[in-house]
Amino acid sequence: MYEVLLNHLSRYIRLDDLEREILVSKLRYKKVSKKSYLLRQGQTCTGNFFVLSGCFRLFTITANGTEQILQFGISGWWICDNHSFENNLPSEYYIQAVEDSEIAIISKSVYEDLFEKIPLLNKYFRLMMQRAYAASLKKIELLLCTSAEERFNQFTNDFPDFVQRIPQYMLASFLGFTPEFLSMLRAKIKHTADTN
Amino acid sequence: MYEVLLNHLSRYIRLDDLEREILVSKLRYKKVSKKSYLLRQGQTCTGNFFVLSGCFRLFTITANGTEQILQFGISGWWICDNHSFENNLPSEYYIQAVEDSEIAIISKSVYEDLFEKIPLLNKYFRLMMQRAYAASLKKIELLLCTSAEERFNQFTNDFPDFVQRIPQYMLASFLGFTPEFLSMLRAKIKHTADTN
DNA sequence: CGGAATCTTGAAAGTGTTCAAATCAAGTGG
DNA sequence: CCACTTGATTTGAACACTTTCAAGATTCCG
Numbered sequence: 001m002y003e004v005l006l007n008h009l010s011r012y013i014r015l016d017d018l019e020r021e022i023l024v025s026k027l028r029y030k031k032v033s034k035k036s037y038l039l040r041q042g043q044t045c046t047g048n049f050f051v052l053s054g055c056f057r058l059f060t061i062t063a064n065g066t067e068q069i070l071q072f073g074i075s076g077w078w079i080c081d082n083h084s085f086e087n088n089l090p091s092e093y094y095i096q097a098v099e100d101s102e103i104a105i106i107s108k109s110v111y112e113d114l115f116e117k118i119p120l121l122n123k124y125f126r127l128m129m130q131r132a133y134a135a136s137l138k139k140i141e142l143l144l145c146t147s148a149e150e151r152f153n154q155f156t157n158d159f160p161d162f163v164q165r166i167p168q169y170m171l172a173s174f175l176g177f178t179p180e181f182l183s184m185l186r187a188k189i190k191h192t193a194d195t196n
Numbered sequence: 197m198y199e200v201l202l203n204h205l206s207r208y209i210r211l212d213d214l215e216r217e218i219l220v221s222k223l224r225y226k227k228v229s230k231k232s233y234l235l236r237q238g239q240t241c242t243g244n245f246f247v248l249s250g251c252f253r254l255f256t257i258t259a260n261g262t263e264q265i266l267q268f269g270i271s272g273w274w275i276c277d278n279h280s281f282e283n284n285l286p287s288e289y290y291i292q293a294v295e296d297s298e299i300a301i302i303s304k305s306v307y308e309d310l311f312e313k314i315p316l317l318n319k320y321f322r323l324m325m326q327r328a329y330a331a332s333l334k335k336i337e338l339l340l341c342t343s344a345e346e347r348f349n350q351f352t353n354d355f356p357d358f359v360q361r362i363p364q365y366m367l368a369s370f371l372g373f374t375p376e377f378l379s380m381l382r383a384k385i386k387h388t389a390d391t392n
Numbered sequence: 393c394g395g396a397a398t399c400t401t402g403a404a405a406g407t408g409t410t411c412a413a414a415t416c417a418a419g420t421g422g
Numbered sequence: 423c424c425a426c427t428t429g430a431t432t433t434g435a436a437c438a439c440t441t442t443c444a445a446g447a448t449t450c451c452g
Contacts, residue, residue, distance in 0.1 A: 063341070068341050122318035123311070123318040125322045125326075129328075130282070133328050134278055136332035137266060137267070139336055140332060140335055140339065144372050145258045148407080148408065167431095168430075177408065180408090180409075180410080180431090184432085187433085363398070364398075365398070373440065376441075376442080379399060379400050379401080382399095383400075
């Protein structure tokens, strides 16, 4: 049930059987059907969610009422509003399943306790946070240094299968432009491909 | 010498005297004069740098040859190319002092050892990475959801004193637009203020 | 003081958005 | 399983925001 998570953990830290047992006993498994929410704007984020399968998006609603996707979470990644989670504050974000998905939940109520019982988890989450931070910095660089067209091309090259999985309008939002513009890009690319 | 760092640490974890002593013995203090570099593109990042005083910028050179600032580091923040540091890879970034500064360095050679001797540091850096990650996510949101003008106004309101400290062209770069455009914004604001 | 770095100004050009309408795809209930 | 409704994508024209380039003014620092 938690193999994906346990495998993932073992790539960063080495837990003994007892620790693993404690961890598993604190986890909660959940099937999440497409379009349902793990978190809505205004709610406090009560869990840290590990994606076992499927896909989630973290988004906010902008001043002019449109959805802006900030992150996707797929198998092997944690997704959470850490700020809300840590400080018990209402979140600005929505976390929604893009596909039927499965997750492992560490809820707020057991989080601190878990770190006390398994101190090595501090190292694991240090590395996870570092990874997420590095990914965010890379994204900032992409947003600041490249045009919409370059971002689209690069992302399509780097994650061709993921691009197939999600609706185009979500991809456009994530990459920071409009669905109409993405449509134009696709038409342009198709055309240049045709004329070769 | 390291008060800023030790105070900062004590806000997140409680070290005993021995641990503190070990930590201090592994740190290296350095004065860094304005415009000198802690890291250059192509080099491997050999230290994790805590800013005791002063200010640094982390930037890259874009395809068209201009500097793009991704981060500032001021007193109380760590600055480092984690990706390069952890994996011994050449960095894409420059880290340069914006002012005469002082830093505490944890170098690569003692980093792992330090976590072994003081496991509690895993918690501290977990929280630091989480904080840096949250800040990055906030910045991504800002870049995706707001116009250049809004970004400028918001940043100026949130960090009025910091804005005074740095050259305008660095602020423009950090916020993701050109110095010329910033100049225009300032003129516009000045004008609307005058006509009130 | 002199030279380099920084900031300002304005016109022209580019990139991406908005809006509205048409087409296409997909999910649902009868 | 088809018909219907809703959701997603496409297209094009007008517009808005930001950049580019070039020149001039200003400030900083040795």
